[in-house]
Amino acid sequence: MMTRHTFLKALAAVPAITAVRLLAAAPKIQVFKTPTCGCCANWVKHLQANGFEVAVKEVQDTGEYRRQYGVPEKLLSCHTGVVEGYALEGHVPAVEIHRLLKERPKAKGLSVPGMPMGSPGMEGSLSQAFSVILFDSEGKTSVYQSYPGK
Numbered sequence: 001m002m003t004r005h006t007f008l009k010a011l012a013a014v015p016a017i018t019a020v021r022l023l024a025a026a027p028k029i030q031v032f033k034t035p036t037c038g039c040c041a042n043w044v045k046h047l048q049a050n051g052f053e054v055a056v057k058e059v060q061d062t063g064e065y066r067r068q069y070g071v072p073e074k075l076l077s078c079h080t081g082v083v084e085g086y087a088l089e090g091h092v093p094a095v096e097i098h099r100l101l102k103e104r105p106k107a108k109g110l111s112v113p114g115m116p117m118g119s120p121g122m123e124g125s126l127s128q129a130f131s132v133i134l135f136d137s138e139g140k141t142s143v144y145q146s147y148p149g150k
């Protein structure tokens, strides 16, 4: 039988276990993309190069997953991902995902709406300004980080 004392001890042990788990393994991101999306594949490479383990599922329509993970339609982009319960829409920089997992805000996820040139996976001669948007389950949004472009 679990006494009150052992219960409290078990509760106290939870953060330590979480910390060990986070140190032990690279965070896993499940990505949903269409088979022909080249910039999506480039974003996946960017994630892998920056400490994430990525599983890719090729789908005909990412809209289904966008809705499933609560991404507002106004924030849509070319692919949808999920990491430890947070949704990721579009070309979100890996550094912001690491920050998200560290800060763990009360939110649904992050998005880089559209496909701005210069975002990870969209590198080229052009580099537009873009913002990483934090959104919650009510569709409320705020700027998580701004990238000035060049």
Ligand SMILES: [Cu+2]
Binding pocket: 039, 040, 078, 079, 091, 115, 121
């Ligand atoms: Cu794209």
